[in-house]
Amino acid sequence: MGPQLPLALRYPADQRFETFVRPPEGGLPGLQALAVQPDATWTYIAGASRTGKTHLALALCAATEQQGRRAAYLPMMAAAGRAREALEALEGYDVIALDGLEAIAGNREDEVALFDFHNRARAQGQNVLYTARGIPDELGLGLPDLRSRLQQCMRVMLDPLDDEGRRDVLRERAHRRGLVLEDAALDWLLTHTQRDLGALVALLDTLDRASLAAQRRITVPFLRQTLGSGKPPAA
Template sequence: MFTQLTLDITLKDSFTFDNFVTGDNQLLVDLLKDKKLDSEKQVYIWGMHNAGKTHILQALCQYYSGSNINVSYLPLHQLISYSPEVFQGQEEMDVCCIDDVQLLCDKPDWQEALFDLINRARENNTRLVISANQPPTEISIELNDLISRLQWGPVFKLNELSDTEKCLALQQRAECRGFDLADNVANYLLNNCHRDIADLFVILETLDKAQLQQHRRLTIPFVKSVLGD
C-alpha cells in the first residue's frame, strides 16, 4: 500500500519501471524490485540533475502499490518548508523513499531528524531508499554522523543514458501516451533539442498535445513547425 502525507504530494503516472530505460543501472533496479526487502535495508542513489532519481523512487512506490508492502515517498524539495517532523513515524513503513537529501545542507534540525530516522529504521527493519545529487562523502552536510549513516548500505551512481537509450526512452514514453515515435523523429529531437532527458520528455508532451489538437502525424516537418525551427 502506498502511504502519503496529508500534503500536496502526488506521483507521476509516467514514472514507472515499465518506461524506465535501465541502461547501465540494471543491478540497482533489480535490487529495488526485490520484494523480499531483506537483502539491503538501505540504498543510497546519487546522480546528476535529471538523471532519473525521482523517476526511480516514484517507480518504486508505484511498483509496490496494491501489494502488502507499505511505502512512503518524501520529496524534500516540497517538504523542506515544513517541519522535520515529517520524518516522524516513517520507520513504521516497510519502505521509505527520501528524495533530494542534498537539500538538508545548512539545516541542522533536518539533519538530526534524518539521522534519528535512519537509526529507527534500522531497528524496525525498514528499508530506506535515499537520493541525492552527490555521493555521501561529497554531499554538503555538516553532521558527520549523518554522513556516516548515509553509507550504511550500498551506494549507487545512477548512470546517464547513452544517445541510443535516450531515443528508446523517448519512444517508450510516446508509446505510453498512445502514439508511435519514429526513429528519425526521435533522433531529430535528440540532435536538435536540449539533450537532458527530462527536457526531452517535456518537449515530447508538447508535441503530443499539438498533434492531437491539429490532427497531424508526428513528422520532422511538423516538429519543426511546432518548435519554431
C-alpha cells in the same frame, strides 16, 4: 478518512521499474527487493540531475503498493528546515523513499533529524531508499555519524544518458502513448531542441496533444511547423 487514490493516480504510470531505460547493472533487483521483502538492504542512489533518481523512487513506491504494503515518498526539498516534523510523520510505513538529500545538507537540525529517522526506521524494520546528487562524502553533510550511516547503504550510481539513451526514453514514452516517432523525427528533436531529458519528455507531451488536435503524425515537417510557431499546424 476518505478512500485512497487509485495507484494509477498516486504515482505516474510512466515512472515504473519496467519503464526505466538502461537501468544500472545489478541495481533494479535490490530496489525491487525493498518493495517486497521486509528488512531488505537499504539503498542509496547517487546521480546528477535528470538521471532518473525520482523515477526510481516513485517506481519503488508504486511497486510497494502493488504488493499491498504502505509506501511513502518525501522530496527532501519540501522538508528542508522542518525535516524532523516531516520525518516523524513517516512512522507506520513499510517503505520510505527520501528523494534529494542534498536539500538538507549543511542544516544541522535537519541532519540530526535525518540521523534520528535512520536509527528509528532501522529499529522499526522499515525499508528506506535515499537519493542524492552525489555520494555521502560529496553532499557537504556536517554530521559525521549521518555520513557513516548513509555510507552503509547499498549504493547505486546513475550516469547521464547519451543521445542514444535519450532516443530510447523518447521511443518508450511515445510507445506508451500510442505514438509513432520515426528516427528522422527523433534526430530532428535531438539536434533542434534542448537535450535535457526532462525538457524532451515534457516536449513529447506537448507534441502528443498537438498531433492529436491536428490529426497529424509527428514528422519532421510537423515538428518544424509546431515548434517554429508554437502552435499546432492546420490540419
